[in-house]
Ligand SMILES: Nc1ncnc2c1ncn2[C@@H]1O[C@H](COP(=O)(O)OP(=O)(O)O)[C@@H](O)[C@H]1O
């Protein structure tokens with residue numbers, strides 16, 4: 001069993017327009033493999049900041065607190081080392097890379113975790129790839145296309161899940177994997193994630209809407225507002241939010257933050 | 273060291289070399305004329321490239337001794353699929369091979385000295401007469417006077433050669449010897465040929481290389497010309513490839529500029545004939561402390577001619593890479609099109625990169641466009657690849673391979689593509705290792 005702990009995490013960024021800005025103001029979170037956690041929260045409250053910081057995006061600066069994997073701080077590890085240690089982030093905005101095929105990239109990612117004498121064979125790789133692409137209902141030619149190049153929004157999301165299934169990390173963070181997906185696509189993505197469930201896998205599912213959690217049922221739900229986890233509960237907490245909106249919870253907890261949007265149920269966003 | 277402005281060579285020595293190779297009198301004459309003109313000629317100029325301190329004309333040894341073919345034993349040459357192979361080492365030719373069926377049809381692929389004897393009419397007409405002339409500048413005169421090995425390709429009218437002709441040309445730097453190599457390729461009317469050449473250096477004696485390639489593409493011919501240039505760090509080189517295109521002819525150039533020493537590469541296409549067309553794809557990697565200047569020029573003379581230049585380069589360590597892209601549309605070339613794109617990626621803080629689009633348009637009814645950039649590896653792409661566990665160096669190589677891929681894909685022969693891919697991979701790895709010192 002592995003554990004991932006976020007302790008009193010404070011994160012800031014420096015931007016040209018706004019200067020130094022504190023975004024996370026003391027986040028606490030503990031999860032173990034075998035568990036699915038969900039993080040919900042209004043837009044602009046720091047959900048992506050939290051996931052990028054856990055992964056090790058150099059844009060985000062930890063000013064206080066710690067992130068521990070199996071009890072050891074990973075703050076000094078660069079992103080590639082964190083990945084090899086077992087972390088994975090399905091990104092909200094994956095990069096496009098021309099000239100590198102999806103298949104070639106996936107093989108490099110798998111082999112990065114293996115020593116020179118145990119590189120995955122082409123046959124084994126192709127079989128595994130084929131199996132996972134079938135689960136995700138992906139066209140075969142997606143393997144030979146350039147990495148995310150010209151992919152539609154939905155294709156990019158599916159491709160993130162394909163990477164998750166190929167790489168098999170201990171902890172996956174899925175950042176708004178549902179945004180821009182229609183209901184069928186969301187079911188496919190959920191099927192992929194659910195196929196990973198087991199004692200050696202934990203996931204942190206970040207979403208603005210409750211809808212995805214009907215398909216990937218979480219063990220724990222955290223609500224984040226204004227850079228802090230303000231409430232933690234079971235799967236029913238998501239349903240409560242769905243019914244009452246973020247404003248309801250905010251007022252109940254007496255938190256003083258403006259909300260950009262309070263409509264959890266307007267979840268029919270376009271593919272984009 | 274400085275460029276010698278007069279040639280430190282005795283005309284008698286040149287005549288003796290010519291005689292020893294059984295050259296006809298007209299060839300000896302070309303050499304002597306070039307030698308006598310050298311002092312009066314200018315050095316060629318390339319914008320933003322300065323080679324004044326390079327010993328390009330400091331000839332050391334024209335003749336040298338025979339090269340030991342055993343030294344080539346360990347060098348991998350991919351040519352399983354070739355219709356013809358020519359291997360040259362120093363001033364010697366170590367292998368000549370051509371599909372007998374092609375020979376029957378009149379195709380010629382042989383060394384330049386044999387060609388002088390057997391095809392004097394073609395050589396007299398084209399050798400340094402049309403594409404490149406001996407009196408163009410000091411470096412071409414140097415070449416005409418001191419040429420000491422070369423290849424000749426002739427494809428007769430309407431002959432289509434599917435499989436590639438491959439030339440492997442090795443500079444012998446196990447000794448002091450100038451490497452003055454010439455290629456004359458003539459594609460006669462309506463013919464089509466794929467030609468591939470590879471330059472390498474054996475040994476590490478500092479030597480001068482002066483390489484000229486003339487490609488004559490006659491009416492309606494189509495030449496696929498690929499090159500992998502891998503001269504060593506101890507070579508100082510002037511390399512000029514020039515296509516001369518007649519009516520409706522096309523040349524597709526795909527060039528891997530993988531040299532390790534200081535070099536001026538000058539790639540020219542003269543679109544003389546109406547409707548002629550040149551596609552020029554260049555990839556370059558500059559490493560160590562070398563300076564690579566690459567000028568790719570297309571000149572539209574004929575009406576409705578098309579020139580496309582695509583150059584992508586990567587710089588590591590303290591190297592310098594300069595791309596000039598020259599699109600020149602001459603008055604009267606109505607309906608012509610000149611496009612170019614030059615991009616340079618710098619992988620090190622001490623790298624120096626430059627991409628200069630130069631458009632010279634003397635006609636109104638034309639299309640022309642250019643794009644140029646000098647930049648660094650995209651941080652978002654690096655982060656994304658690394659977030660999947662791929663280490664920084666490998667991620668960098670992947671991004672670069674993608675960046676160079678557009679040109680790689682333009683190489684028609686798989687063996688050459690693979691060779692170039694392997695060379696790129698090796699150069700990047702070597703450069704990355706010292707990068708982190
Ligand atoms: N890379 C960044 N550059 C500038 N501002 C950022 C960046 N990342 C996050 N922010 C700011 O931090 C706040 C939280 O953003 P984010 O973590 O993306 O929220 P969420 O994912 O919950 O919508 C927002 O005000 C956003 O504008």
Ligand SMILES: [Mg+2]
Nearest residue numbers: 047048092176
């Ligand atoms: Mg977000």
